[in-house]
Amino acid sequence: ETGVTQSPTHLIKTRGQQVTLRCSSQSGHNTVSWYQQALGQGPQFIFQYYREEENGRGNFPPRFSGLQFPNYSSELNVNALELDDSALYLCASSPGQGPLSFFGPGTRLTVL
Amino acid sequence: DQQVKQNSPSLSVQEGRISILNCDYTNSMFDYFLWYKKYPAEGPTFLISISSIKDKNEDGRFTVFLNKSAKHLSLHIVPSQPGDSAVYFCAASAISGGSQGNLIFGKGTKLSVKP
Numbered sequence: 001e002t003g004v005t006q007s008p009t010h011l012i013k014t015r016g017q018q019v020t021l022r023c024s025s026q027s028g029h030n031t032v033s034w035y036q037q038a039l040g041q042g043p044q045f046i047f048q049y050y051r052e053e054e055n056g057r058g059n060f061p062p063r064f065s066g067l068q069f070p071n072y073s074s075e076l077n078v079n080a081l082e083l084d085d086s087a088l089y090l091c092a093s094s095p096g097q098g099p100l101s102f103f104g105p106g107t108r109l110t111v112l
Numbered sequence: 113d114q115q116v117k118q119n120s121p122s123l124s125v126q127e128g129r130i131s132i133l134n135c136d137y138t139n140s141m142f143d144y145f146l147w148y149k150k151y152p153a154e155g156p157t158f159l160i161s162i163s164s165i166k167d168k169n170e171d172g173r174f175t176v177f178l179n180k181s182a183k184h185l186s187l188h189i190v191p192s193q194p195g196d197s198a199v200y201f202c203a204a205s206a207i208s209g210g211s212q213g214n215l216i217f218g219k220g221t222k223l224s225v226k227p
Contacts, residue, residue, distance in 0.1 A: 004155070033214060042116070042201050042217030043156070056214050090155050099144050099205035099215055103155030 003027075004093050004104035012110045018079045021107045023091030025072040031094040032074045033101060034066060038087045049074060078109075086111045115139045116204050118218035126226055131189040133221050135202030138183065142204040146215065147176060147187050150199045159200075160187070192225045199223070 003026035013019050025032050031050045035043035045058035049068035063079040072093070078085055088108050092101035117136045125131045135145075143164040148156035162169040162176045162185070169176050175188045189196055199222045203215040 006155075035215075035217075040219065042118075042203075042219045043215070045214040045216070048214055058214065092155075099146065099203075099207060100158065100161065101215060102158060103148075105153070105155045 004091060004102055006089075006091050006104040006107050008107060009105070010108045010110075012112065013081050014112050015081055015083060017081050017111075018077065019081060019109060021076040021078075021089050021091075021109070023074045023076070023093075023104055025074065025091070025093030026095075026102065027072055029072060029093035029095050029102075031096065032068055032072075033092045033094070034074075034076045035090040035092065035103075036060075036087045037090060037106070038084075043090055046076070081111045083111050085109065113138075114218075115142075116202055116216050116218040118200075118202055118221050120221050121219070122222040122224070124224045124226065125192050127194055128191045131187075131192045131196065131223055131225065133187040133189075133200050133202075133223065135185045135187075135218055136183060137185075137204050139204070139206065139216075140183070141206040142216075144205045144207050145176070145178060145185050146203045146205070147174075148201045148203060148217075149196075150201060150220070156201055189223075192223075194225050194227050197223055197225050 005024045033048040034046040037043040048056040052068045068074040088106040091104045146161040147159040150156045199220040202218040
């Protein structure tokens with residue numbers, strides 16, 4: 001049990017739609033990161049937020065955006081969904097800005 | 113181009129024997145390495161980590177070895193138990209390189225421990 005929760009568990013959308021995924025981090029964890037895990041691959045870093053500001057981004061287009069709130073919750077928003085966006089989306093929280101991250105169970109997104 | 117490689121997609125060992133999972137990396141800026149274990153329908157669970165200033169870190173049945181010159185690390189599980197059956201991910205980070213702690217993952221190795 002990592003104390004990181006994500007909602008929803010599963011989601012089905014159609015191409016072109018927009019989606020918002022939610023994460024609740026451990027209390028006191030000021031850093032939250034989002035990862036995309038495609039089938040058969042390892043998680044890929046999307047971006048990281050520290051104290052409500054983005055402070056690192058992976059190789060993902062601007063239609064992937066995020067927010068972090070003072071109550072240790074965060075959102076991942078994806079606009080103009082594409083078929084290749086189908087994946088498991090993982091949220092991870094960290095007590096500081098170091099690499100040790102605690103992952104939530106993920107949201108399985110299917111884009112039809 | 114994959115910066116973290118786990119070349120064995122799967123590994124099968126007998127209960128009680130040693131499991132050795134391998135990981136290679138290409139980026140010499142990586143200075144912190146972690147292993148995560150993942151069960152189906154769950155997120156990755158942190159297992160053990162090692163800083164580049166060390167060459168070994170031990171935690172119970174789990175030991176991670178780091179060979180910086182070869183850019184290679186391995187996770188040893190002794191003795192292996194059926195509950196260890198899961199997908200194991202190797203991850204790396206370049207803290208001093210200003211990565212802000214984001215992790216680069218390998219593709220994972222599925223470990224099966226047979227009773």
